[in-house]
Amino acid sequence: MAAKLYCFGESxxxxxxxxxxxxSGYDWEPVYIDFFNGEARSQEYRELNEMGEAPxxxxxxxxxxxxxxxxxxxxxxxxxxxxxxxxxMLRWMFWDGQKGSGQQGGLRFxxxxxxxxxxxxxxxxxxxxxxxxxxxxLEAHLEGRDWMVGAAPSLADFxxxxxxxxxxxxxxxxxxxxxxxxxxxRIAALPGxxxxxxxxxxxxxxxx
Amino acid sequence: MAAKLYCFGESxxxxxxxxxxxxSGYDWEPVYIDFFNGEARSQEYRELNEMGEAPxxxxxxxxxxxxxxxxxxxxxxxxxxxxxxxxxMLRWMFWDGQKGSGQQGGLRFxxxxxxxxxxxxxxxxxxxxxxxxxxxxLEAHLEGRDWMVGAAPSLADFxxxxxxxxxxxxxxxxxxxxxxxxxxxRIAALPGxxxxxxxxxxxxxxxx
Numbered sequence: 001m002a003a004k005l006y007c008f009g010e011s012x013x014x015x016x017x018x019x020x021x022x023x024s025g026y027d028w029e030p031v032y033i034d035f036f037n038g039e040a041r042s043q044e045y046r047e048l049n050e051m052g053e054a055p056x057x058x059x060x061x062x063x064x065x066x067x068x069x070x071x072x073x074x075x076x077x078x079x080x081x082x083x084x085x086x087x088x089m090l091r092w093m094f095w096d097g098q099k100g101s102g103q104q105g106g107l108r109f110x111x112x113x114x115x116x117x118x119x120x121x122x123x124x125x126x127x128x129x130x131x132x133x134x135x136x137x138l139e140a141h142l143e144g145r146d147w148m149v150g151a152a153p154s155l156a157d158f159x160x161x162x163x164x165x166x167x168x169x170x171x172x173x174x175x176x177x178x179x180x181x182x183x184x185x186r187i188a189a190l191p192g193x194x195x196x197x198x199x200x201x202x203x204x205x206x207x208x
Numbered sequence: 209m210a211a212k213l214y215c216f217g218e219s220x221x222x223x224x225x226x227x228x229x230x231x232s233g234y235d236w237e238p239v240y241i242d243f244f245n246g247e248a249r250s251q252e253y254r255e256l257n258e259m260g261e262a263p264x265x266x267x268x269x270x271x272x273x274x275x276x277x278x279x280x281x282x283x284x285x286x287x288x289x290x291x292x293x294x295x296x297m298l299r300w301m302f303w304d305g306q307k308g309s310g311q312q313g314g315l316r317f318x319x320x321x322x323x324x325x326x327x328x329x330x331x332x333x334x335x336x337x338x339x340x341x342x343x344x345x346l347e348a349h350l351e352g353r354d355w356m357v358g359a360a361p362s363l364a365d366f367x368x369x370x371x372x373x374x375x376x377x378x379x380x381x382x383x384x385x386x387x388x389x390x391x392x393x394r395i396a397a398l399p400g401x402x403x404x405x406x407x408x409x410x411x412x413x414x415x416x
Contacts, residue, residue: 051303051345066302069295087277094274094305095259102306106338122330130314137259 003028003059005070006048008035008202010113012101012163014055015196017070020158022199023192024078032201036113067101067162068093071155083154092141092148092156099134101162107131108163108170112204128171135177142179146186153190161187165195168204211236211267213278214256216243216410218321220309220371222263223404225278228366230407231400232286240409244321275309275370276301279363291362300349300356300364307342309370315339316371316378320412336379343385350387354394361398369395373403376412 005021007014007030021028033039033054041052049056049065057064057073064070071093075082083089096102107127110119138160141148148156164172164184174181187193197203213229215222215238229236241247241262249260257264257273265272265281272278279301283290291297304310315335318327346368349356356364372380372392382389395401405411 050349051307064295064299066299068302069299072298073295087272087281090280091272091274091277094276094302097302097306098310099259102310120330120334122328123334126328126331141258 001060003057004031005029005200006031006033006045006056006058007054007200008033009197009200010166010202010204011035011054011200012105012108012166012196013053013067014200015165016067016096016101016159016162017055017057017074018196018199019161019193020071020074020081020155022194023153023158023190024074024080025192026074026078030200034202036207066097068097068155068159071158075155081154081158083149083152083156085149088149089154089156093159095137096156096159096162099130100138100160103127103131103134104163104170104172108166108168111170112168131171135172135180139177139179142183145179146183148183153187157183157187209268211265212239213237213408214239214241214253214264214266215262215408216241217405217408218374218410218412219243219262219408220313220316220374220404221261221275222408223373224275224304224309224367224370225263225265225282226404226407227369227401228279228282228289228363230402231361231366231398232282232288233400234282234286238408242410244415274305276305276363276367279366283363289362289366291357291360291364293357296357297362297364301367303345304364304367304370307338308346308368311335311339311342312371312378312380316374316376319378320376339379343380343388347385347387350391353387354391356391361395365391365395 003026005018005028007018035054039045040054046052051065053065055067055070057070064073107124110124147153148160161184211234213226213236215226243262247253248262254260259273261273263275263278265278272281315332318332355361356368369392
């Protein structure tokens with residue numbers, strides 16, 4: 001039976017896990033979480049995941065949350081996308097959770113999914129500075145490299161790109177980051193790659 | 209030769225790594241980073257760690273950054289503090305990087321270490337809400353548990369407590385979180401435990 005990933009299209013964190021499974025040929029199917037109506041914070045969902053977050057991976061008795069933990073589990077099952085230098089791969093996965101996707105997701109939410117009158121402008125300005133500084137670190141790392149770690153794509157790539165294909169603005173413009181731009185094209189050229197809104201159910205037009 | 213940890217007392221992220229080494233009996237010594245005068249963002253330091261962050265672990269040819277990666281390396285060397293359920297341990301370590309220490313560190317910086325006139329009040333208010341919500345998740349998880357994962361202390365405990373012993377206010381009061389309060393006492397009772405300002409060089413009184 002296919003593994004289930006509780007997810008929604010707008011979640012770059014869920015995309016990290018979904019993309020890893022899809023590119024690995026893992027047998028999985030999405031289960032839609034109605035995040036924007038509070039389902040992830042409901043008591044019922046918290047019984048599945050006390051963190052109140054997507055994604056959540058369920059396969060038989062295995063229940064995992066945190067996108068990077070799901071990525072690692074899938075890679076250990078399939079043997080795919082594990083960089084030779086595991087510590088270097090892990091280092092970028094942890095970095096992404098704090099400085100990359102971890103900040104981009106929050107900022108994108110504030111700038112796009114909160115009603116306009118409720119958007120905290122000073123917090124947005126503060127977070128924007130942090131997000132751009134972190135993108136600068138990523139851009140510098142990709143100078144002269146095809147992939148985040150070593151000579152092949154790994155979980156670190158699928159972690160760090162989590163929010164970078166979305167159309168909703170959060171201060172990231174591909175033209176300002178040419179190394180990131182080329183790297184995103186490289187990932188998107190991998191066999192089986194899909195955009196987050198193709199890979200997972202739910203996108204902003206559903207609520208338009 | 210002892211491993212070197214580039215760190216400073218105020219960094220709860222560095223504390224996660226330092227505490228893990230100290231409680232494991234690992235041979236290590238701190239190297240002070242003058243974070244508040246920008247040393248971590250200097251070109252010289254970026255050549256050691258392109259992320260421009262503390263902590264950084266150096267031992268012979270091994271150079272690691274990201275506190276949780278250092279924790280994992282030390283635990284794999286010593287065989288200590290690895291929870292039996294590794295995925296559950298990793299899940300809380302990733303959670304801490306994004307929602308726990310990852311947010312607490314930024315908020316504490318804004319509220320204590322920025323000059324008063326420069327503190328972005330709306331961003332502080334926004335982050336405070338996020339920090340308190342995450343502490344609520346931690347408090348709920350510790351209900352009826354002695355340790356974060358399983359029946360013994362693990363890396364997950366030393367990750368999630370990173371910023372919680374500091375005296376500088378960031379909205380966390382132990383009396384409001386009785387499960388966290390007792391758990392912090394439990395960690396502090398482990399043989400060899402030290403407060404971050406005892407374990408690492410540098411503290412706010414140096415700059416007073």
